[in-house]
Amino acid sequence: MLKITIDRDLCAMCGTCVLSCPETVFVQKEKKSIPDIIHEDLCISCGHCVAICPQEAITHRDFPQGSVHQINLDIFPSPEQVFELIKARRSIRAFKDKPVERDLIEQIIAAARYAPSGHNAQSTEFVVVQEKETLEKIVESTQLYLSKTAKQLRNPLIKNLLLKVAKYEIEGALHLMNDFDRIVKEYNDGKDAVIFGAPCVLFFHADKSINFSDVNSSLAVQNAMLLCHSLGLGCFYAGYVVSSCKRDNSIHHLLSIPNNHQVYGVLAIGYPMFKYKKWIQRRPARIDWK
Ligand SMILES: Cc1cc2nc3c(=O)[nH]c(=O)nc-3n(C[C@H](O)[C@H](O)[C@H](O)COP(=O)(O)O)c2cc1C
Structure with missing residues (x-):
């Protein structure tokens, strides 16, 4: 079973996941394309991709519902x-x-x-x-x-x-x-x-x-x-x-x-x-x- 999935309907192809992943798990072959997951084996489960995706298009096995939280900027x-x-x-x-x-x-x-x-x-x-x-x-x-x-x-x-x-x-x-x-x-x-x-x-x-x-x-x-x-x-x-x-x-x-x-x-x-x-x-x- 895949650890990380990208919902192709939700993905805005912004490439933020590619830029924020520390381990080159994702690659975007062309600008404005849906990233491919090429190195899932390298994933260190840091959760950056899930936290940064503006479309909430990425799901990750290690971060099920309830484990991703909105940052409360009001109390920053x-x-x-x-x-x-x-x-x-x-x-x-x-x-x-x-x-x-x-x-x-x-x-x-x-x-x-x-x-x-x-x-x-x-x-x-x-x-x-x-x-x-x-x-x-x-x-x-x-x-x-x-x-x-x-x-x-x-x-x-x-x-x-x-x-x-x-x-x-x-x-x-x-x-x-x-x-x-x-x-x-x-x-x-x-x-x-x-x-x-x-x-x-x-x-x-x-x-x-x-x-x-x-x-x-x-x-x-x-x-x-x-x-x-x-x-x-x-x-x-x-x-x-x-x-x-x-x-x-x-x-x-x-x-x-x-x-x-x-x-x-x-x-x-x-x-x-x-x-x-x-x-x-x-x-x-x-x-x-x-
Ligand atoms: C690696 C390390 C070891 C320390 N060991 C002791 C200790 O054994 N006993 C103690 O009273 N304070 C210890 N301290 C506290 C330092 O004395 C204290 O951080 C330093 O004097 C600066 O004061 P402050 O923490 O109030 O700013 C230690 C601090 C560090 C970082």
Whole structure:
């Protein structure tokens, strides 16, 4: 059965589907002719053809009725509104002792899913953690990883060996040693500087063998962060949890994340204790105009 069909009676022969398809599925042999579907096998199910056709002449097996929606231009934010949201988002590290409602988490994940992904792979998968004990275990595993790494990097033999296998990563870690020590010390003093007591932690993971799965997840994270902020929630990228997942499999085990998957992003989410009323200017962009 064909995946894509063009209704020949409805088609206006405008060629928009040909121009918007990223994979040359369609070809228009002459101007003002009905396009032919020549490479259906290349279709990545991005839905551009269905979304762009002004005549609604294209049907696609992967987008049955009810899966194609009108864009609501009445609620489209202005560039100023988008930029204000972007500037107002800050990493929040002080949370109210209040759980995040499930429907809000679902909205955050929905926003993440609309990020672009290489070849429309939509590779990112999610784990939502709200159980107190599991959150505590994540913090414990992360600080153990930081403590172990700091010890290893203080051993000249191990340090030099690691520098040989992962030069840049280890050089980066060496700059963060004080941070590692501080987080471990705070943990031993009963403080959580890993997720800062966030009541919800959202993991972004994906099959490592999928091209660009790391980038796909990072883009999904940014969408999620912006939606989080617009919902009145706060979040921050818990980088040390990501590093711990990369180097140590205890969190993978804890959350039953498959071995062939990697955690590419972790957001600690909750209701912010404080709301920022000001945004702060960034450093000037380093741009090389050619
Ligand atoms: C890759 C990455 C890792 C990060 N890791 C941490 C982290 O482990 N702990 C933390 O408190 N903040 C972490 N952050 C948040 C940054 O510190 C923060 O984004 C930066 O200081 C800019 O502040 P802003 O997000 O409020 O604009 C991380 C951010 C990124 C992008």
